[in-house]
Amino acid sequence: MAGLKYLSGFGNEFSSEDPRCPGALPEGQNNPQVCPYGLYAEQLSGSAFTCPRPSNKRSWLYRILPSVRHKPYTAMDSGNLTETWDEVEPDPNQLRWLPFTIPKSLEKKVDFVTGLHTLCGAGDAKSRNGISIHIFICNTSMTDRCFNNSDGDFLIVPQQGEILVTTEFGKMMVEPNEICVIQHGMRFSVDVFGETRGYVLEVYGAHFELPDLGPIGANGLANPRDFLTPVAWFEDRELAKGYTVINKYQGKLFSSQQAFSPFNVVAWHGNYTPYKYNLQHFMVINCVAFDHADPSIFTVLTAKSTRPGVAIADFVIFPPRWGVADHTFRPPYYHRNCMSEFMGLIKGHYEAKEEGFQPGGASLHSIMTPHGPDEDCFEKNSTAPLKPERVAEGTMAFMFESSFSMAVTKWGLQTSKRLDENYFKCWEPLQKHFDPKWRPSKQ
Template identity: 85%
Template sequence: MTHGFGNEFASEDPRCPSALPEGQNNPQVCPYGLYAEQLSGSAFTCPRPTNKRSWLYRILPSVRHKPFTAEPCGDLSESWNDVEPNPNQLRWRPFNIPKASEKKVDFVSGLHTVCGAGDSKSRNGICIHLYACNTSMTDRCFQNSDGDFLIVPQQGKLLVTTEFGKMMVEPNEICVIQQGMRFSVDVFGETRGYILEVYGAHFELPDLGPIGANGLANPRDFLVPVAWYEDRTVSAGYTVINKYQGKMFSCQQDFSPFNVVAWHGNYTPYKYNLENFMVINCVAYDHADPSIFTVLTAKSTRPGVAIADFVIFPPRWGVADHTFRPPYYHRNCMSEFMGLIKGHYEAKEEGFQPGGASLHSIMTPHGPDVDCFEKNSTATLKPERVAEGTMAFMFESSFSMAVTKWGLDTCNRVDKEYYKCWEPLRSHFNPKWKPASK
């Protein structure tokens, strides 16, 4: 794989040296008799820093296929009014993974929408999905015409084959498949993870501001696949599944879509290892805002306000003096969806489990449970490792998200006792309190 984020890349399968045309993008005749095809991820007239496109040189163009026909959507949904709004704190126990002995489920058929907001037609919004599968995709691929997928594996590694090449993505790594890119997923047993889908914007690195030139996720730690092609005829038919305007469609063609011999451009899939995140943290007092843990952001048209941020809480040192160190009690103008890849989350060591999730909606109060509060209010403060062996993450959004019927009812994983983790909080108010004399 090639290093870098947002750069202009070029790659060709070593089986076909000099497959990339020299000096122009679309020659009259391409090397090896290939077809030139551009994949555009932005309007042609976007400013140069935000203009995204790649040129693909392929054995057959993607236009050669039978007509698309409607396909069942399963548990994918963009119907935000199917259930009544629910402002309560929500927590899900680990989502179930289907057993292969009972039913074979691949990545696409194992997609379930948990919550979201906005509209793919107007190109403004997000969806949060869960995937739970046990079988590799065979002679079929997926294309999302609505937006970008940020995939967070929690259990089981994924071999993601794309038009640009292959990526092996394991838990504690992420990958991003941008709008319109075709991909197929191989799994190696029971597999589960989370997906953040954004419409109308692409993920980018957050601005660093006073942090300076270095820190958080470094561009060179992102990996882009190298070209790899298969020249394969599929007599029984290869299925291309297309997510379009929140619905699913499929078409048939008689060749593999992964027939790109060479490509160049800055619109690519990519992956990132969360262990490479360079943590910025408080070294004096108080608890810094979680924005210091932002890996990727999808910006809105309002400066400083994101359609969605991808935030992680990695292992780090806690050294703040005179401070309640865990997350503070909080009401937020953003929606906060959290997941746990591994370990125990510091503010809720019980109940919030790997493969589960929580949602704290706009202005819904939340914070540490009573055990966390009591322990950390009386702890002797000294430098200590925080979140060792743990990786929690948050999808944070300026959208007020609705939970789907699957998320509230069908999945049968909602923890109806969640609110009880705060009920034992008691008053410590003492009207006769006086500050300690100096």
């Protein structure tokens, strides 16, 4: 399929032009008096103009018509997309959801936008500080309409069904076990090929970046070269009935009409692009002596806050790996945390909860809410021989971790009807093993 080529690297300066129009990229100037092929020059800025060079993000787009040519935006039904965090009373309990139901296309056609459901979040898009976590469940492609997020970045995690994401920069096919990031302000549409489901992490006021490696050194975790950016692809298409541009602005949806496709960018260059990443390329770092390392060693991308070492959100994965730690309880330990931990499962069985936590479902452990392995996991791993073993084979779980205290929406707690009311019972069988007469054996 045309356009399914990629440029490699993360955060670099790229340039690309559709091969149908060689020389479409101007030479020497970003905004010449007359662009090649009679194109319009348009800059997309992802940072303030005066940001330091390492954090300054922008791309120049050379397009058939500029994006400014559209009818006024009008409010539209936002469905289950929301930024209202006080719909229901706060709930500090451990929460778990069964796999979210995908509607059958014969019953109701739902595309990516109408299939977005906000599950939880915190903060405020107006002040550019916060996050939202959404579930998308859809069964049909977006036709003659695109989505533009004026609030923040979307990190999209498909769980069931591949998605073809068409952007102003080109096309990306994204399959389960891959992710893609559509950054603030970029227009895109999503084609699906059947019943499709996944997760979306939205951050306001910050962009995702690779975490610092510290003493790990130059190599490890996610390698910049494995992040792929699409190659320029355009369509010169006019529509008598109009093309719909949907804009998410201050948590609400608005729509406008224009007479041409927004995917009319013939060439572009810059360091502000959409990108995708295959999770199997992640280079796992783990302990080889004793103890269970903190999950921060599995961070793929981070959106930093203004406090050093504290993230608005981290995207963390738990991929297949070797467990070799000795004299150690190897699964995740019992824990209370000053961060909110939202977990999803793409495939397989999560090591600490092999029953109940299912692909396409989710869990939320709020700030300082205790959590950890269920009774079955604890008992098995307290007596298991500590030989080197493969952990999480055939599995991919992930976590959206945030310093924000997240509120759950009414849809998440009530309307979705997917909340597992029995989640707390997985810890009830835990027994007391305390023996006051125990003494260490003499060696």
